[in-house]
Amino acid sequence: MVMRSRSPALQWPPAGPVWWCDQSCCANDRFAATVESYPLAVSRTSGGNRRGHEQWTMTVTAVTDLHPRLRRVTFGADEFATFAAEGPDECFGWLLPTGDRPHLRWYTVRHHRPDRAEIDVDVVLHGDEGPASRFAARAQVGAIAGFRSSGAAYSPPGDGASQLLLGDETSMPALGAIVESLPSGTSGVRAVVEVPDSSWTYRIGGDVAVEWRPRDERPPGSCLLDVVSERPASVGYAWVCGEAGAVRAIRRQLIEGWGLDRRRITFSGYWRQGGPRA
Numbered sequence: 001m002v003m004r005s006r007s008p009a010l011q012w013p014p015a016g017p018v019w020w021c022d023q024s025c026c027a028n029d030r031f032a033a034t035v036e037s038y039p040l041a042v043s044r045t046s047g048g049n050r051r052g053h054e055q056w057t058m059t060v061t062a063v064t065d066l067h068p069r070l071r072r073v074t075f076g077a078d079e080f081a082t083f084a085a086e087g088p089d090e091c092f093g094w095l096l097p098t099g100d101r102p103h104l105r106w107y108t109v110r111h112h113r114p115d116r117a118e119i120d121v122d123v124v125l126h127g128d129e130g131p132a133s134r135f136a137a138r139a140q141v142g143a144i145a146g147f148r149s150s151g152a153a154y155s156p157p158g159d160g161a162s163q164l165l166l167g168d169e170t171s172m173p174a175l176g177a178i179v180e181s182l183p184s185g186t187s188g189v190r191a192v193v194e195v196p197d198s199s200w201t202y203r204i205g206g207d208v209a210v211e212w213r214p215r216d217e218r219p220p221g222s223c224l225l226d227v228v229s230e231r232p233a234s235v236g237y238a239w240v241c242g243e244a245g246a247v248r249a250i251r252r253q254l255i256e257g258w259g260l261d262r263r264r265i266t267f268s269g270y271w272r273q274g275g276p277r278a
Contacts, residue, residue, distance in 0.1 A: 054079070055095070055148040061118060063139050067200055069125045070169070071136045072110070074118055077147065081117040085109060087152025088181035089174035089239075094121070095146025096131040102146065103131040108174040119147075122173040153266050154178050154239055161236020161264075162188035166224045166250060169195050170270040171241035176204040178239065190233075194223040194242070220273055221246020225253070232258040237265075244269025 062074035090109040095102045111120040123136035167175040172193045192211040204210050213223035220243040228250050240250050247269045254260045
């Protein structure tokens with residue numbers, strides 16, 4: 001799940017070209033040194049959490065294809081045994097070796113298994129259009145990358161208000177993690193995921209029945225805009241993540257058309273149509 005994309009100016013000067021799945025010890029050591037030297041800062045997430053960043057190297061331990069265009073990459077690192085997520089839609093900075101310098105992309109921790117010191121990251125594949133997609137498409141057990149802690153955004157009010165969760169294929173790992181975190185028997189939550197077509201399937205557990213809406217040839221976000229174009233519903237909190245332009249339009253409709261307090265909307269543009277891919 002892509003949150004935002006940045007290309008840090010930090011240079012990574014290896015003695016020769018080192019690619020994302022280079023298995024040489026020398027290349028791994030150079031990249032590990034880069035991760036350790038990456039400047040740290042304190043930032044505030046959209047959910048209001050504040051944390052000092054931590055970062056470390058992680059190693060690919062498994063690769064699983066969930067769909068021809070969706071791949072799960074499992075990473076291991078000793079630090080994951082004690083890592084504490086701040087919320088179900090926990091995002092992290094993924095430091096990717098890409099030849100001449102590392103790139104930073106933001107993704108969701110889909111599953112965290114402290115007992116095995118592992119995390120799963122689900123990546124929508126775009127061929128070679130972005131460093132994260134390139135890494136995932138070529139990932140092999142033993143490949144390394146960097147992990148930078150961040151925070152979580154999902155922050156419903158504590159008054160038991162009904163919730164509306166809207167996402168697309170890039171944010172469905174985060175939406176899935178939220179749904180699976182809800183207590184057994186939870187009611188008053190509507191979850192809708194827009195996917196490219198009906199061939200897309202994705203396992204989400206929990207008691208909330210997720211609505212799947214294929215957009216087919218329609219523009220990204222069209223199915224989610226249909227949801228908020230329906231008769232206004234009684235909703236006390238909304239989580240909206242997906243294509244940036246659609247997210248803005250949905251948020252506007254929730255505020256102006258549904259009368260939802262803007263402070264009760266968590267929103268993020270995970271990607272932008274026509275923009276660079278992660």
